[in-house]
Amino acid sequence: MAGNVDTDKYYVEKEEIAVDSDDEFVYEEVPVDDDPVPPELEEDLDAAVRTLREANEDADARLQREPPPKPAVVQKPEVVDDFVRNFLIHMGLGRTLDCFQTEWYELQEKGLLKYNEIGTVPDVYTRNQEMENEIEFLRKEASKYKNAALKAKETYVKLRKERDFHRMHHKRVVQEKNKLIDDIKRLKRHYSQYAPNMEALKARYEAAMKEKMLANLERDRAVGQVNGLQSTIKSMEGFHGSANKENKTEAKGPTQTALLLERQKKALGSDGDVADLPSNFKRYPNDSEFPVDNGVNPYLNQVKAPPGHVTRTGGFRLSNTFSAHSHPISGVALHPRKQILATSSDDHTWKMWAVPSGDIIMTGEGHSDWVSDCDFHPAGSSLATTSGDSTVKIWDFSKAACVHTFTDHTAAVWSCSWHTCGDFLATSSMDNTAKVWDINSLRCRFTLRGHADSVNTIEFLPFSNTLLSSSADKTMSLWDARTGLCAQTFYGHLHSVNHATFNLRGDTIASCDSYGVVKLWDVRVVAPMASFEVGPHPANKLAFDPSGGVLAIASNDSTIKMYEIGTGQIQSLVGHEDAVQCLCFDRSGEFMVSGGSDSTVRIWS
Template structure:
């Protein structure tokens, strides 16, 4: 609505008036209940009863009529002429015109110049025209909106059509490139297929060359050792006996070599001859037995050789000197099946692994180049040990055999097959003329490499003999058995010298420290024990369970023990402090551990078929 001109304020005034209420305090009013329709007992008569009934019926009819009355309806009244003009001017934004109109309108109205028909409602045609005009404007706005949406849709359609054409063209190009690549791949496959025979041939040549290289190195080292020994012997002979004895010594050495006697036995006989000692007399041998000796049997050396490691002072291993101990530095995927044991070359950085895949493999470490593979066992290979000279290798297997492999001949030269069950472990005597093995048939055997026969069978264990090892530079053997005992044997007589009791479960492995005064053993429930060889007593016992411990190894200093555990870790036990740490890296049980000769690194092999080097 338009603003209405305010009337003159002088025509109105305000006055305060107080209205007093008449109170009739002297009159006593009686309260009558509105709902009271009964009649007092004294006034009850027929007329009063009829009147009460009629009033009740009238009240009911009035209530019904009140319920039937419809609610007020909203009546739309047409606006008057002046309101119509005001609304129109406001809608058009003509405010100045609106002010002039109102001024003139009220002046005419005050002067009475407006007729009654001039101030009535707007004729219907104008209202209808106004409504139609509003509707037309609304439709025009919607039309503009739809036009804008249609233009946007048209632009989007054009854009999508262009993108469709682009992607269709791109798809055709990709299909063409794909077909071209497929053709090139087929051509390359055909081309490279012709290289496979050449690659196999080159690989075979490379393996052969590496094998010949290592064999040449081994032969060279052996030749250098022999020359050094001969030079020293010649010098001693020339100094002591003169020229005739020199010729006699050389002639004697040649005769012994022709007779098939090994270098250790040659040295023993030459030493006896030079010192004027009597030769070997079978009748005076304290270890002589009543049965007839084989003509090629080797004489056991006298047990008076001094262990050179007794006085050596070894520096602590890298696990103690480096912060954080050993860490994983290299991983070799050696076999498809589990690795059962490891053996390190006595002088070179060469490692042999044995596996459940019936083979053993020789590796150059730490780079992991394969040198050769040994095949010949008919079942899993359980253990391996290098000859003290490094030119031979002994292996044991589940086919009950013990094999000796000659690297110079690149073949198996000797096979011992007298065990009746699987052979578990083997160990060389320090002279290299004897080999000891243990088996599931509850026995251990000492083999003579010169006569190629079993010299002694060690009987005494009540269950499988799981491990065997020689004491350094002696004729003493140590065995561990599933009957929970550890035994020391004299290899010259085949008799048990001492038995250690203390394990509550099957003994899996035993080993000497380099000094030879301590034995470490582990069992199938994860218990590690250290034994004093001289006192025949337990030094310490450590529970590394509940998983079995499979192998144990001393570091060169004898201060740290590495234990292969079935939980996939290598346990590092410090002998002095008793502290235990773990090396984690294998994905399955660890079966074997071995330290290098200097204690700079540790090698482990596991059931995951990998060899891991820690340094």
């Protein structure tokens, strides 16, 4: 048994294994920027770091919940002979490999190789190989991260330079802004010193213009009185002899005036027939007499069609614009003899302006609601205005105040028109009526009833007792102002008639409705001559030029349509920024004035 005892001895030999390190790699140190980071950037960096940490925590938690998958390939340790063969093959030692295999098989056949000698390769070699592979992988990763760090450093330097540039630019902009603010404050302080002076100068200018206008009116009145006195003196000198004869006749018996008064007293005190009254008897002594309607318009001889009037529709150009009111302008009127314009507005006021300069002359305040229309007295000494407060006011320029208010209408009053003689004023109202007012007796002479809806406009034919009304009941009517009776009614519109007007000859009527349909009517045959559309926007106002060849139409689409009656050509004048509410030509036809909802007055010449 002793001979079979394994006498081989084993010794534990201490071996030093060289540990690879990364000391041979020289890392470049990235200097820390000492510049303070702006608070907003620091907050953004903290938020980014916080987001990354949360993402890493979520990834770790997910890995803990899910066990890592098992590798598909299980690596088994190599045996000694395979390890040697692989080493020799790897080193290219072919003859050595042949010798090794021959001797190895001989020893294996002889049984001289023991199990522990031909077992697996010790773990230390395998571990060294794995660590070498890992070191090589880490070296590649370190090189990759180094390149990324260098690239990030370059990006950071670039962003830092851009930040410094933008910070410097921002500081410069802030400095310029502060400088501009200081300049604006200084200009405001400087301007505030001039504002009171400007207001005072403006008030003095308006007062001077008012005094100038009043002086002109007084001068005109004085000239008229002088002319009247001169004519009276001449007539008295001419009839001096006949006056003496009349005085002798008066001494013999009662005067004709005394007899007339006695007859009036008897008529008023008795129940006799009206026929007993004298032909010139007046129940209201202050009532005015309507002038004789001879149908003669003296302005026709003064009007001459301008050369090339066929193309007159395209001859108007915008020459001046000024802001007249704070609210839309509802009416415009030109002075009969002077370059003065009156405007009425929804801001409850009316104003007078010098045209074409646009200098203000006078402002009238007194209506409690929007002022719908205005019209100059034929003598130019007063102005009539209508309003949504159901009143009609007469303003005297010499007194610079309202001298009378008519209150008989029961609804908003839309328009007004003076008789050429200046003793009568016609108005139209939303109460479905129109009225004729006597300026001398200050009473309503006639109420024109017949329309079934609001009477939108009323207009006197110049030098005539004929009135033209247009209504929301889609009709127009001709009235005799002396009797208050309707003489003729025009039918044809399918929508509310917004305005109707005569041409200067009085033989043609133009009308427009709320759908943009415009019609021309022959007064003699009471039939339409032409009909055309400028809609679908409403047509608000119409005006013939003095020659009667051009019709201007104020449209709700912020344009003025110029219609050539002879050719039917239509052109648009563009300038207003909102609906055009009113317009009128001057008496010579050289320029046109328009007002609109944009609160401006525009002069076209």
